[in-house]
Amino acid sequence: MTDSIKKYEQAHLDEVVQKIKAAETAAAKKISKTEKDKADINKNFYNDVRLNTSTYSGMMETSVSIRQQQQMLEERENSWQHATDEYAKLKKMEDTPYFARLDFEESGENKAETIYIGLGSFTDSPDHYLVYDWRAPISSIYYDSKIGNVTYETPMGTQSVNVTLKRQFQIKNSKIKTIFDTDQVVGDQMLLDNLNGKSSTKMKSIVTTIQKEQNQIIRDTSSDLLFVQGAAGSGKTAAVLQRIAFLLYRYRGKLTSSQVILFSPNQLFNDYINQVLPELGEQNMVQMTYYQYSSIRVPHLKVENLSQRFLEDNSDDTNLRNINTLKNSLDFFKAETVYANHLNKEDMRFKNIMFNKEVFIPKEKIAEIYYSFNENYNLRNRLSATKERLIKMLNRRVKAEMKKKWVEDAVQSLSREQIQAVQSTHPDEFQNADKEFDFLAKHIVIGAFRRVRKQIVHARFLSINNQFVHFLKSLPHILDLAKYNLNAADWQANIEKTVAGIKNGAISMSDVSAYLYLFDKISGKRPKTDIRYLFIDEVQDYTAFQMAFLKFTFPRARFTLLGDLNQAIFTHENSHHLLKELGTMFNPEKTNVVQLTKSYRSTEQITDFTKHILGDGEAIEAFAREGEKPLVEVYNDDAAAITHLKDKIALDQQKHDTTTIICKTLAECKTLYAELQANNIEANLIQTENQRLLKGTLIIPSYLAKGLEFDSVIMWDASADVYSDESDRQLVYTICTRAMHELTIIAKHAVTPILDRVPKELYIMK
Numbered sequence: 053m054t055d056s057i058k059k060y061e062q063a064h065l066d067e068v069v070q071k072i073k074a075a076e077t078a079a080a081k082k083i084s085k086t087e088k089d090k091a092d093i094n095k096n097f098y099n100d101v102r103l104n105t106s107t108y109s110g111m112m113e114t115s116v117s118i119r120q121q122q123q124m125l126e127e128r129e130n131s132w133q134h135a136t137d138e139y140a141k142l143k144k145m146e147d148t149p150y151f152a153r154l155d156f157e158e159s160g161e162n163k164a165e166t167i168y169i170g171l172g173s174f175t176d177s178p179d180h181y182l183v184y185d186w187r188a189p190i191s192s193i194y195y196d197s198k199i200g201n202v203t204y205e206t207p208m209g210t211q212s213v214n215v216t217l218k219r220q221f222q223i224k225n226s227k228i229k230t231i232f233d234t235d236q237v238v239g240d241q242m243l244l245d246n247l248n249g250k251s252s253t254k255m256k257s258i259v260t261t262i263q264k265e266q267n268q269i270i271r272d273t274s275s276d277l278l279f280v281q282g283a284a285g286s287g288k289t290a291a292v293l294q295r296i297a298f299l300l301y302r303y304r305g306k307l308t309s310s311q312v313i314l315f316s317p318n319q320l321f322n323d324y325i326n327q328v329l330p331e332l333g334e335q336n337m338v339q340m341t342y343y344q345y346s347s348i349r350v351p352h353l354k355v356e357n358l359s360q361r362f363l364e365d366n367s368d369d370t371n372l373r374n375i376n377t378l379k380n381s382l383d384f385f386k387a388e389t390v391y392a393n394h395l396n397k398e399d400m401r402f403k404n405i406m407f408n409k410e411v412f413i414p415k416e417k418i419a420e421i422y423y424s425f426n427e428n429y430n431l432r433n434r435l436s437a438t439k440e441r442l443i444k445m446l447n448r449r450v451k452a453e454m455k456k457k458w459v460e461d462a463v464q465s466l467s468r469e470q471i472q473a474v475q476s477t478h479p480d481e482f483q484n485a486d487k488e489f490d491f492l493a494k495h496i497v498i499g500a501f502r503r504v505r506k507q508i509v510h511a512r513f514l515s516i517n518n519q520f521v522h523f524l525k526s527l528p529h530i531l532d533l534a535k536y537n538l539n540a541a542d543w544q545a546n547i548e549k550t551v552a553g554i555k556n557g558a559i560s561m562s563d564v565s566a567y568l569y570l571f572d573k574i575s576g577k578r579p580k581t582d583i584r585y586l587f588i589d590e591v592q593d594y595t596a597f598q599m600a601f602l603k604f605t606f607p608r609a610r611f612t613l614l615g616d617l618n619q620a621i622f623t624h625e626n627s628h629h630l631l632k633e634l635g636t637m638f639n640p641e642k643t644n645v646v647q648l649t650k651s652y653r654s655t656e657q658i659t660d661f662t663k664h665i666l667g668d669g670e671a672i673e674a675f676a677r678e679g680e681k682p683l684v685e686v687y688n689d690d691a692a693a694i695t696h697l698k699d700k701i702a703l704d705q706q707k708h709d710t711t712t713i714i715c716k717t718l719a720e721c722k723t724l725y726a727e728l729q730a731n732n733i734e735a736n737l738i739q740t741e742n743q744r745l746l747k748g749t750l751i752i753p754s755y756l757a758k759g760l761e762f763d764s765v766i767m768w769d770a771s772a773d774v775y776s777d778e779s780d781r782q783l784v785y786t787i788c789t790r791a792m793h794e795l796t797i798i799a800k801h802a803v804t805p806i807l808d809r810v811p812k813e814l815y816i817m818k
């Protein structure tokens with residue numbers, strides 16, 4: 053890049069920064085002015101308000117005048133907020149106002165235009181843009197196209213332009229560090245610079261180097277289902293966060309962050325990504341794990357956590373695996389829907405409504421009422437009609453109850469103050485003592501019936517536990533168990549296990565969705581129609597049942613699902629059916645399946661190694677970033693393995709790399725942690741997803757490392773007897789693909805046969 057260009061661009065940058073600073077000064081003035089106005093209004097409140105409460109019109113006037121003062125305060129408050137936000141935005145911009153420049157001519161016009169692109173837009177007068185937001189329609193050229201004639205989409209339709217220059221900048225503290233002119237889509241040099249950086253406990257924004265295929269995901273506005281299948285490290289998570297920011301910008305005024313929900317694989321991951329969006333200037337959306345979502349909804353039951361689920365899914369019990377395959381399937385969801393619909397005719401389970409430890413309305417009576425409505429009723433209005441009838445029954449019972457002995461006793465024991473308080477609610481004098489007694493008795497009965505009323509209003513007479521068990525028992529009549537290699541006895545045994553669990557206040561992950569779905573169906577819970585966009589990261593670990601349930605719960609949401617079918621550590625091979633099953637849930641014309649094959653996280657050497665762990669046919673392309681070949685080390689005794697581990701950690705520390713040791717299970721992590729402590733090696737053990745990712749050496753179980761990345765990864769105890777089975781292949785792949793710069797695999801006696809597929813020249817064996 054010639055000096056004159058650099059000089060020219062720095063002068064332009066200086067000019068923009070100057071204008072940003074001028075805007076900052078204006079915003080700061082506005083902030084102090086509105087602050088002063090607010091203080092004045094508060095100070096003069098009682099001087100300015102005309103207080104007159106002696107006449108009706110005086111009171112009206114007073115209230116109007118108070119309202120006016122309040123409105124003035126609110127207006128100042130809004131302007132203050134606006135100016136403060138503006139000021140914060142400008143402050144952020146001042147450091148790095150933009151990262152790219154585009155020169156182009158609009159078709160048919162001979163006028164050359166130059167625009168600069170940054171994290172947000174900046175104008176010095178209305179419609180005079182000094183910087184365009186990266187999400188503006190015109191900015192997509194920067195991500196999508198090379199030099200020459202290109203088209204881009206706008207809300208008004210397709211536009212064409214002739215691009216004559218694409219320039220990228222690296223700017224820090226308002227100074228240009230580097231400039232690249234590129235005829236490429238997004239120059240590799242800038243990407244390489246970004247990827248060479250060290251890992252951090254927080255994910256970074258990729259705005260400046262979004263790749264063309266990622267941009268298509270980010271800017272998709274037409275699909276109901278956008279399914280992104282992407283290799284490990286291909287930027288699925290990074291792209292989806294940019295997509296959220298894009299959608300909030302594109303539909304600003306119509307879409308707010310509270311209408312967006314992101315399901316993430318675990319809470320550690322939530323913590324990892326929570327700085328990406330604020331960095332983009334967006335408020336965070338609702339973000340949770342499926343476990344959190346289901347746990348909140350069944351506070352009386354403890355839902356199986358990640359660690360328990362991992363152990364169960366990886367157990368050798370084929371019967372249990374078959375049961376889970378069935379419970380996780382779309383067939384099971386459909387069977388439950390059939391079952392729920394049939395409850396419109398019969399088999400609804402009820403509990404007695406109790407009062408003072410006695411049956412007040414027997415369950416048989418409730419059933420009679422419930423089924424007295426004609427067949428046009430659905431479960432929701434059948435339930436509300438039943439509630440209405442029960443409330444009427446309750447009201448009719450007040451008179452009869454007033455005659456009971458306990459009521460007489462209660463009236464007798466009322467204190468003088470209590471009697472006076474009740475009487476004061478009666479407008480006239482009582483005609484006689486009987487009338488007075490009736491009034492007090494009625495008051496007492498209605499008070500006591502409040503508990504019954506609550507049981508009715510909250511539908512506590514439904515018996516979700518019994519109903520769920522009844523559904524499980526009915527299943528063999530709805531669905532052919534043999535299709536899942538199960539027989540009636542297997543199924544019965546599993547029902548008993550579920551019942552025992554619920555009695556102990558626990559429920560498995562595979563049962564909880566079915567339990568909630570049935571509950572929602574029978575209680576007629578309204579779906580959540582306010583959520584417009586739903587995102588799921590690591591969707592390969594979701595079951596078809598969960599997906600169908602989410603679709604039922606969020607019927608108006610557009611779904612963006614990201615995953616890697618090769619990293620299914622819970623659903624294993626079944627994950628490959630997920631896409632097929634999803635295909636039946638969404639309109640195929642509004643479904644877009646995008647594949648990302650280029651992996652950005654790891655060095656070329658690591659990506660070449662990891663892709664061979666999978667089948668040969670996997671189309672995974674490495675990004676050309678050089679590093680060492682992965683190391684595979686096999687030791688015959690534990691002490692030697694630990695000594696080597698110690699050396700490796702020390703070496704990484706010298707290079708300022710963070711080392712993360714990934715073991716298969718939590719139990720193995722704990723054993724290793726104890727051994728490291730005994731050898732005076734400092735490390736942080738991540739045991740649960742509620743912890744934070746700390747700097748320094750980490751030890752983490754495989755299922756919690758999902759979605760994360762680290763400078764140097766050590767796969768600990770990759771021995772043949774720990775990863776013995778074909779079913780561990782996806783897990784090994786997931787672990788190894790967490791490494792950005794270095795990968796070391798340590799085994800005892802013999803390394804897992806899962807690595808047999810990897811050509812010897814792709815790693816160093818020690």
Ligand SMILES: Nc1ncnc2c1ncn2[C@@H]1O[C@H](COP(=O)(O)OP(=O)(O)OP(=O)(O)O)[C@@H](O)[C@H]1O
Nearest residue numbers: 258261262263284285286287288289290652653759
């Ligand atoms: N366009 C890009 N520019 C800069 N960095 C990128 C880009 N795309 C991806 N990356 C980086 O590559 C790494 C992997 O990205 P990300 O975690 O989004 O991948 P993923 O597909 O979700 O991976 P996994 O499925 O393994 O969890 C991150 O460090 C991300 O910042």
